[in-house]
Amino acid sequence: MADKRLLICDDEPAVGRLLRAVAEPLGYDVLITTGGAELQSRIDGFAPTLIMLDMVMPDLDGNEIIGWLARRGTSARLIVMSGYHTDYADHAKVLAEYKGLGPVMTLQKPIDIALLRSVLTQP
Template sequence: MPQANRILVVDDHREFGDFVQRVAAKAGFEVSVATSGAEFKDVYHAVQPSIVCLDIVMPTEDGIELMNWLAAERSRAAIYIITGHSPSFARAAVAIGRSRGLNIVGVLQKPVSLDALRNILKAARDGTDMVAAD
């Protein structure tokens, strides 16, 4: 069962995870950061996050493969797709995740602004879904 106010970020660029961690911690969230698919899987079980921020383009194991894994795990977490690629790429990732029964709530388009991240965190805290950039 996902634990409220727990966020797990997986992004091969550690700086992005650190950015989310700093901002979310100030908003009262517990944040864990993984930089690879293997690390993500280990941390996911330990943390049981209510929110997952999932980078789609990563070396070795990409976000689509991790979405397949999350679907097999029957994840209930609210999932935000992270990408620095074109919005059409992000829309395809959202469609893939939703087709696998995942709770894809939106997209964080890099570079993510501080205001956009704060708005998403506020929506999560308030229990409302918010799409950052769909």
């Protein structure tokens, strides 16, 4: 189970800590960022295999980050999370896949731990 690196981007650090608490026991290296800019600056140094991205953040919108990721290309899988309407995450999924970022998974907040574990343990 090598090379499982999870990059979390959520403006709420407690969410990041919770996700880490679930992911690390599953073998993930976890890096928590709290905004789009931080993600952009740290993604290369971390080379994630999985990115969990909150859609609504103060600095960069999830869609913008998706656009950015699509432009520079990434092999990481993408999980978009939203506390908003499910459409929001669904649109992001459509967009990301259109941009060639797929497969994309969506998680609706509040996130169910069990569901999260099953996602994180998917190959």
